[in-house]
Amino acid sequence: MGKKGVLLVNLGTPDSPEVGDVKRYLDQFLMDERVIDINAFSRTMLVKGVIVPFRSPKTAKLYKEIWDENGSPLLYYSKIQTAMVQEQLGPDYHVELAMRYQNPSIPAALAKMKAGLVESIQVIPMFPQYASASTGSVIQLVMELVSKWQTIPPVSFVNSFHDNPGMIATFADNARKYQPETYDQILFSFHGLPERQLIKCDHSQSHCLKSADCCQTLTDVNKFCYSAQCHDTAKLIAAELQIPSAQYSVCFQSRLGKDPWVQPYTSDVLKQLAAAGKKRLLVFCPAFVADCLETLYEVTVEYGEEFRKLGGEEVQLVSSLNDNPQWISALVKMIKDNQGA
Template sequence: MKKGVLLINLGSPDSTSVKDVKKYLDEFLMDERVIDVPYLLRAFLVKGIILNTRPKKSAEAYKKIWWPEGSPLIVLSERLQNKVQQNVSVPVELAMRYGSPSIEKGLQELNNKGVEEVLLIPLYPQFAMATTETILVLAEKIRKKNFPNMEFTVLPAFYNQKDYIRDLSNAIKRSLESFDSDYLLFSYHGVPERHIKKSDVTQSHCKIDGTCCNTPSKAHDFCYRHQCYETTKQVAEFLGLAEGTYSTSFQSRLGKDPWLQPYTDATIDGLAQKGIKNLAVVTPAFVSDCLETLEEIGMEAAHSFKENGGENFLAIPCLNDNDDWVKTLSRWIDQWALA
């Protein structure tokens, strides 16, 4: 069977126009694994409330980070795809869960090249219901409908793979060589606490009480919270970070339900108020820089840190098309392709 690879990232609006941002947010927020409430309530919240106010604000945020070539997330993902393709012998296509290019288009491109067995690579180091799971559910739905003879293999969450930890750690180290950091904050995208419990395959382990993430369990295979803390732990060990000089937080909450804590915005303000003058922030839930890293952290968080007494702020870039990361991803693909 001819093999091929589909790299899948989150997605982006086609432009910074309010119309395109609204279209993107509609697709994103109507996903039942993003806002996991009954359809009618979700439609009321999204179409009746959020889409009447948020697109304009989000469009302004996208304008701040948009590149001449287009969306940073799309451009960086395309660069990664192109570099990986040069390093492997099987076809590599790119898709987005929301927006363009779609998963269906990516699979069609592989199908046109005669590919029968596809390695799906969700570009998320940690598993989450609203990221990895929604990608795999949609991909399977499209496969059954349009490509029934295709077979899928899925690259598991790689949050604790030694090659990934090494590449991430070295990228952080290089960024800190020119920045005299007092503190390193690991900021991960937030999810509602209920997502953690819904993803618990044991239906009993996850308590979100400060102990369950440190107690071995099968639940950890699908526990976003555990995987985030484990990423931080392994990077800190690799870099030899001293206790008290780093921590983990979660950003981008929506609505009034409890989300994973501590919250990034409150953590950053608190660090400044406690006397931290030079703060570096890394965002390991993202492989490619996007609105959440470039605007929310690189602009909003930096401004808030300085307003609260901080002096110097560094938003550490994601792995993007880092050559070491390209080699690691290419090696994983080759190992699968030659198996």
């Protein structure tokens, strides 16, 4: 029998922090029709004419701040995760890593699986909460590529794992070393999305953003809603750590452009907490399974500086899942459970 293929896919990273590589990364990323979901002509004019030329030099400087002897932290930890998963699964599995944008690419990873004569392919987009712009984009590209093969093996996908017990436990354990009970407030800061993308994912067209608390509880209507899944992840981690609801806040970072994004924005929450006299914040970023630009720079540096200017004292980031053995075991269990192994 052939090996069972497992494709782990994260978002992506430039090949280097140099401006040219950052331009190529941003161009591929932002030209994705699911990321900037407007008509093709407007997207091309906006991305190639405005965002990439002006944003690339600034973004390159930020990447240089987090680049170290291991290169990109996201790629570094993703490679380690892949190797650890392969080791735990053993020789009956063929595990490959890919990035949705740039390298290692999804086409290259699938080609390796095809050459390895895998008997099936399980695709795990490494985004705990489902979003069309992340998980949906990975699934679409894989289906487009594999659909062109003459012989198509069984292909399956993990849609989301926002409530995975092992993932929740790992985030909680990572936080315990900081003694969460000693902080004034706990923040769960997730990557943001335009509100229009949430509305598009509401198949009922009768629930999304129709009330202020539409995302607070996960139901059959909003079970694929990114924001609702984020709130559920936060609720589960808080429960694991016995954090009362009044002691934590859910917010969304990385807003781009002037259109309304999922709220509340992290910056606004920082202002509110500082005004309320909060001094020390502990921050989770449970939309990421590996530390990256959004955690290591945006939260630790930018939000840290912003909060101190507002009168706060400390913004402490809880490490992502990275190479934590507990997370790897949870990922392996997820793979086996989804394949009925």
